[in-house]
Amino acid sequence: MKSDLFLKKKLLVITGKGGVGKSTIAASLGLLAASQGRKTLIAEINTQGQMAGFFNKPPLKYSPSLLAPNLYGINIFPKKSFEEYVLLQIRFRKLYSLVFENRFVSYFIEATPGLAELMSIGKIYALIKDYDLVILDAPATGHGFSLLQVPSVVAGAVRVGPLKSESEKIESLLKDAEKTTLIAVSLPEEMPVNETCEMAQKTKSQLGLSIEAVIINQVFPEPMPPREIALFQRSKKQLESDPDLRPLATCMEAYLNRYFLQQDHIQTLVTTFGEKRCLKIPYQFNDQLKKGDVERISALLHSQLEAMD
């Protein structure tokens, strides 16, 4: 699959466990799509708006703002989406205030299972017509899943009315592989790898969606060619015997342990999803990722997406 094809979709959903770097990947893919001339929107849901930090912009708000040429960002607050949706249906601001700015009703809204998720995904659905591509930086795995699941559940639970028809429309968008693509972000570590495999099974069996690509983040690069690694392993004892050289050996050994362990975990993902569907992003040895890092990751994703068939 060529990257231009990949990005020809209408909706990219980026899923993954907390702390794996979903936002970084969403930002990088957004930059890539925008640079290919697609008007792109990155959507966060109910966050502190940190996405904008990658682009040196103030935190994202509920109305879309420009992050880079051709690239926009939005922070979706379910409560606001709910208000918007209801106003669309009843058309009277006064009636809305009477009903929904009431304390009792607020609790009701909180109590209604899945309503926040439905309103968030509904907002995404409404935004799609204004952009060539919407990239959803989904909440961490569990919540990301309920976000995708809620339209079909609601469509099943509610028997008639606008809520049902809206849910059905959203459901058919999510299940349309021509328009929607699911991307998982993972780390080459045991728990995230297991969760990614479980998530793939769950989305397939319960939602009929398959994960198009797995982006493996924070991969330790090979520190030196295999022949040199072998040479190091043969001479480790010699280096360790000198207190001045010992740190070199200890550090490289720790690095290699981690490197080989990572390779095993990557292999699990490769076996499950196929070599070509596993994209690798090297560990960024710095703390706060800046715009330059996102640009670099974007270029790395580009070349690897090109290699997909």
Next chain:
Amino acid sequence: MNPILDKLLPRKKILITCGSGGVGKTTIAAALAVQAAMEGKKAIVLTIDPAKRLANSLGLDQLADEPQEIKADMFPQKPPGSLSAMMVDTKRTFDRVVIKYSHSPDASRTILNNRLYQYMSNMLAGSQEYMAMEKLYEIAHDYDYDLIVLDTPPTRHALDFIEAPKKMINIISDSILKWFLSPTLFASKAGINILRRGSEKILSVFDRLAGFKFLHELSEMLLLMSELLGGFQNRAQEVYKLLRQEDVGFLLVTTPQKTALEDAFFFYKKIQDEGLPFAGFIINRVHPNFLTSKDPYGNIKKKFPKELASIETPLLQTLDLFQKMNALDQRMIQNLKKETLLSRKGPQKIFYKEIPFFSSDIHDIRGLIDLNQWLANPVQ
């Protein structure tokens, strides 16, 4: 065995580990419980996470919804105390809460069979957090563990967890629908009459949005749940008191990464504001410092064996990279210390323990015991 817990967390009987996702909370919680068993205590770890690896490392296929004692032969040496583990199953705990607080078996059956309840007990905002509290209370009261370690659900919104019992009550007691379909129940409450005038319109709005059938099912469920309210309210009071006991300690687990630290600091402030007993920070996955001497690079250059010239550069580069990461981590940790000291309320002692970034995964109890040695490290 070095009495680490008695020194670090004297007189604590309940430890609650908090933090954002992916920082190693579950592993730390398990390690603390293992340590307690090694120090002769009867310990239990409660987790929300269906962490298969944790179960496996304790010699179990899966964690069950009730305490399971870990076999002594899973330990490298027989522990003087004992260790149990369990996973809180939100749905099953919720079902049990319903049965416990219902007035009659018929009433609880009606709730349990309600289609929306079946769906809601998993999805209702905060239900996971509420059930964790419920389970903690139950274990604290019905059993005689010396130490309970609760691994909380990963949460970016720290308050969800602390406020869960309160929130759950609000949802059920104040829901408009209950008032709506059972006006006599709350007729005496002030302000209701003003509201009632709008009721016709409210009904029509909901009807247009969701359909009456759905509305009816939802209100039926909430009405049924309102019967449980008394039980819920009492329990919430008790949990509130329990969490503020002196023998409780909140621990924040974080990594030295900026976003994780920000979450941890936010949570720390909340814990202070709520008057909850805070014990300390455990900073996981800190890049270690490999260098000990003052001018290592000069000596390395001089002494590096000629025959290994082809690996000199990669070795130096890797060491350099880790030293930079270590310096960065240390700067972040210093910032955390400074900020927490500034916003500290009261004179309680806070500890900051660093656990290095291990070059292997933890697979068994021995690994958890090794991890604990870092809690004993007096250097920090």
